[in-house]
Amino acid sequence: MSPWAYLAIAIALGVTGTLLLKLSDGFKNKFYGLASIAFYCWCFIFFAPALRDIPAGVAYAVWSGAGIAIITLFGRVVFKQTLRPVQYVFILLIVIGAVGLNLTTHYISTQ
Numbered sequence: 001m002s003p004w005a006y007l008a009i010a011i012a013l014g015v016t017g018t019l020l021l022k023l024s025d026g027f028k029n030k031f032y033g034l035a036s037i038a039f040y041c042w043c044f045i046f047f048a049p050a051l052r053d054i055p056a057g058v059a060y061a062v063w064s065g066a067g068i069a070i071i072t073l074f075g076r077v078v079f080k081q082t083l084r085p086v087q088y089v090f091i092l093l094i095v096i097g098a099v100g101l102n103l104t105t106h107y108i109s110t111q
Contacts (some may be wrong), residue, residue, distance in 0.1 A: 003053040004102075006046050011066045013043035018071055022079065058101045065098030 017039035024033035050059050072091050075081040083091075 001049075003050045003059075006050040007054065007059055007063060010043050010047035010050060011063055011070070013039050013046060014063065014067050015070045015074070017043055018067070019074060019078075054105060058105045061101050062098045065094045069095045 017036045020032045020036035020039060023029065024031075024036060027033040047059070047063065054062075068091060072083070072088075076083075
């Protein structure tokens, strides 16, 4: 599997873990809290292989930038959370940086 595929799966698992953490209501709901821990564990299990071929700084920037953007979208749509317009601009800048890093990073496959 491609390192970028591992990274994409890690992003999806991390986002799911964050959503479950929000639903746990500060760990008052133990089911969601424990489920969030499980998803974070799986997230790192998939993140680790991505780091074999993608530079750590690039992988982390893409992972966190994509996670921020996706969580912001879920926060807006699912939890009805709003941000000020300038905050959306700064999140957009994070996404632009993550995409730029993705497009300009070449890796040597170990396969």
